[in-house]
Amino acid sequence: MSATVEERPTPALTEPRKVAPAKDSRKLIRSQVRAGWLFLAPALLHSGIFIVIPVVAAIVLSFTDYSFGDSWSWIGFANYSELFQDVDFRAALANTLLYAVVVVPLSMAISLAVAIGLNQKIKAIGFFRTAFYLPTVTATVAIATIWLWIYNPGSGLANGFLSLFGFAPGRWLSDPSTALPSLMVVGIWQGLGTKIIIYLAALQGVSRDLMESASLDGANRWQRFVNVTWPALGPVQFFVLVTSIVGTFQVFDLVYVMTRGGPGTETHVLVLDIYQNAFQALRLGFASAETVIMMLVIAIFIGLGRLLQKADVND
Amino acid sequence: MRRGAGLVVLVAAIGLVASACGNGVIDKSTDGVPPAEATGTLRVLLPSFPASTKGREAFEKVVEDFHKTYPKMKVEPDFATYNNLNEKMSTSIAAGIPYDVMVTGVGWVQPFASKRIFTDLAAYGVTPDVIREKSIAAMIQPATYDGKLYAYPLVADARAVALRVSAFKEAGLDPDNPPTSLEELKVAAEKLTKRDANGTITRSGMDLASPTGFRQSFTTFLASTGTPLYVDGEPNFDNEKGLETLNWIKSMINNVQPYGQQNAAQQPLVLTGEAAMGIVGGAVDCTDKGIGQANCDDLKFFRFDSGKEIEYVGGDLASIGSRSRHKDAAWAFIQSLTQPTTLDEIAKLNKKLPAYKDAANSPQAKSNPLSKFVAEGLPHAINENSPPSNWLEMRGNFDIQLTQAVLGQKDPAKVLANLAGQSR
The missing domain is CATH 1.10.3720.10 (MetI-like)
Incomplete structure (x- = not known):
């Protein structure tokens, strides 16, 4: 009985089972991550162009005296x-x-x-x-x-x-x-x-x-x-x-x-x-x-x- | 490695989008290229052609004339109005596709010239001295900045005062001896004002032509006391005359005219009989399509005079954008635009006067009694005189703060002091 029990976890049978799922799951996770980024990409691109860039631009411009002319300068917190x-x-x-x-x-x-x-x-x-x-x-x-x-x-x-x-x-x-x-x-x-x-x-x-x-x-x-x-x-x-x-x-x-x-x-x-x-x-x-x-x-x-x-x- | 490649692709994609958005419509420069070979699009911003079939036809004639010199260039018009002119210009500059030709009004040229948005026309042989021989005197100063000419006058928008003869007689006033000073105007306007049993004004004694902003009215009445709004760019209204004028306007609003009064067509109220006296534009249509001959016969015109006889004169002026890549073509377009027959057409379409030297003998001046009157009054022309470089900002400040003073929300003296402080 005991011998039979000891024989159960035979390395030849268990090792491939341990390694294979780990590789598969990493591959699966990577492909899922890729797919996630792919699906997110249009929204991120849109948000980047139409939200992030304008917001950053507004913050930067708020420290300048830009008035559509040829010249502008940094004026610190003067606008505020x-x-x-x-x-x-x-x-x-x-x-x-x-x-x-x-x-x-x-x-x-x-x-x-x-x-x-x-x-x-x-x-x-x-x-x-x-x-x-x-x-x-x-x-x-x-x-x-x-x-x-x-x-x-x-x-x-x-x-x-x-x-x-x-x-x-x-x-x-x-x-x-x-x-x-x-x-x-x-x-x-x-x-x-x-x-x-x-x-x-x-x-x-x-x-x-x-x-x-x-x-x-x-x-x-x-x-x-x-x-x-x-x-x-x-x-x-x-x-x-x-x-x-x-x-x-x-x-x-x-x-x-x-x-x-x-x-x-x-x-x-x-x-x-x-x-x-x-x-x-x-x-x-x-x-x-x-x-x-x-x-x-x-x-x-x-x-x-x-x-x-x-x-x-x-x- | 993969991440790096992904980043490169992303940056390339953003770059592609940005370049598509930013540079796609910008032509190569045609300056120096023989006109017959020049290609590209000339972008013109004009509030001078109304959105009517006649307006479009008149513009097409200008384009036809321009194409005689620049046959391969496309003309892209933007028929703006004075309400959205600044928005059009600023957004075009921000987008990197500024207009080649920009038609603006009195008060616009100096601020834009100071920001180097307009080009000095000396490169095309047009200086203040040259234009003085070609245009009416009233338009020279508004087109000049720092001794250089930045705009070519097109049409003059002159304002007079009209009275209703029948209303004057009914009120026991002499229409042949109209009130001209601030004091006389108030006395007459109070007599001419009609009210119902509740005290609500049913006919205004005087239309100040300022339903929601008093900038032009204040400038006009102040100038009639011999006090220009600005002198050499410095405020000239924070004084006794300025205070007297503002208090006078305050005493008129809701006394002889309700605040905010205007008709649906935004026509001068005296022409429709809604006011017995009031400021009017530069032309009146006496035909049946307009106010009719009977109404016209009931009108008499005069000018304000509280020490100085004056006539407020604005107008349209054409400039070349300093960032234009077709400056030579833009100048050719302005030449087509300033042909006397074209100016006559623009004047007729906009109820203004052509800005050429002999405006008093123009077809427009001869076509109706009001145009004749304002043309004769051009020697009395006034406007903001020499506004400061932040005038575009001050226009709004004047409208808001003068209204607050007139409606009793702010002390008039403090308002004038504040406006003077903001002018820079």
């Missing part, structure tokens, strides 16, 4: 120190922060409410889903043009509607006190579609078993929403938050078409200020410094969002 004394930049930063702080939570809340509504078994659900998504696929310039008419002080829909209730006509976009809120309304409305679709997909992924269990335990609708739906939406909330913050910080076309940043600096936002400094004042170095600051502010906001959402870093 000038930036924080620039009243237009400060106004643009404040307006952008205010725009983000108002538009992001409001649009998320409205989108979630609408998504919950669209997740019910109601008639013409397809029509409603399409209608809510329509602004997202419409060009911002077209949307802005329609809203320009809505806000027109003389013949606009907004004043026409208010006049039915005896309100005095408003000068929505030319009154300093209403210009930015008017843009916020358009921004919220335009951004609903994408968020609704994402929330809708997440809502349909909420575990029915958990919902049924909660119902059986006697939980009402609100309790089911708070204790089952809301926690299940966590990762999606974080995704929507991040994309919304980035989107609101990048607001430009809406402002460009509707107010050009006016009246005064009431609707002056960061990207518009960057655009004007770069392509109208021809101060590309200065505008690059502004871009770097904007990237940092966005990063800080996303960091804060992560903290608030207590999101899993490894999502």
Whole structure:
């Protein structure tokens, strides 16, 4: 018995088995790594050309006085120190922060409410889903043009509607006190579609078993929403938050078409200020410094969002 | 070894992409090549030809004339507008494919010349002294930088003031004795302003032609007090006259004209009857296709005069890009562009005046009463005078900060001091 047992691990039989799989697996791993890089290559090349190079270029340019002319020089942090004394930049930063702080939570809340509504078994659900998504696929310039008419002080829909209730006509976009809120309304409305679709997909992924269990335990609708739906939406909330913050910080076309940043600096936002400094004042170095600051502010906001959402870093 | 080879392939691929993006459209230089043999593409940026069939036809005539000298060269036009002119120019420079011919406005030439983006036209025998014999005087200074000529004047964009005779009579004012000084204008404008029961302005007493920016209005009204905006590149508005002018504009907005008022067609409000008096451009169409003869007959024109009779004059000027590889061809194109018949055509299309010396006798000046009036007023021409080298940046600063002062968001004196400090 014992001899038989001792004979089991015969080198002649086991050694080739040990060596062969190791070689094969290394080969397999190498080919998998190659395939991985091959599949990644287009995305890496794209990111390298259109993201990494421009970002590095912006950082480098921010330390120069380049203004499209023949000569330029390194000026250290001069653009940055000038930036924080620039009243237009400060106004643009404040307006952008205010725009983000108002538009992001409001649009998320409205989108979630609408998504919950669209997740019910109601008639013409397809029509409603399409209608809510329509602004997202419409060009911002077209949307802005329609809203320009809505806000027109003389013949606009907004004043026409208010006049039915005896309100005095408003000068929505030319009154300093209403210009930015008017843009916020358009921004919220335009951004609903994408968020609704994402929330809708997440809502349909909420575990029915958990919902049924909660119902059986006697939980009402609100309790089911708070204790089952809301926690299940966590990762999606974080995704929507991040994309919304980035989107609101990048607001430009809406402002460009509707107010050009006016009246005064009431609707002056960061990207518009960057655009004007770069392509109208021809101060590309200065505008690059502004871009770097904007990237940092966005990063800080996303960091804060992560903290608030207590999101899993490894999502 | 393999890694090294992979890296080489990657670098080669990126290089290929970069070279395809960067140099594919740049021609070989044709300078010094006989015109008949020169080949390539001449890129021209022009806000002077409107996006209409007539505009395109007029441009084609220029190209035909150019092709008599350069038959093998292709002309690639970019019909920009003044709203996106800077964007077009800066992005073309950044992309490494700058335009060969660039048509810009008054206030553009000096900043671009200082950045060496435009070429000194002396190489083609055109100096300030030469152009003085050929063009209207108002366009010489805006085309000159550091004693050299960097642009060839095409058309002049002159502005006058118009009044509605019927509105003046209705308000008990004498249309034959129009108000010209700041004080008189305010008194008359207040009388001419009509409001509804809620106090909302239904007809403006005066259209300042500045729906959202007051840079040109401020320059105009300030100049009418005998104070040019800049003198030798130095600010000349941070003073008593400047403050008086800005406070006057502030007293007019939302008093005789609501802030932001403009019509859908962005036409001068006095021509449509939405204002009783106001700043107008350089031409009026009195035919039925335009505002009609009856409306025209109700108009009278005059100039501002708060101590100095003035007429604001802007305009279009053609320059050659300093990085152009077809400078000789670009000059030939400018010569085709500045044929008197072409300038007449551009003037008609843009409601401006041809910038040649005898503009007062041009077909455009004889075609309508407003053009005749502004042509006669060219000796009174003013503009920003000698703006600083950062004028392109200051244009936006003026628009924003003057608006803040006018709307009461900032102290006018501090705004002027700030603008003066920013001018460099």
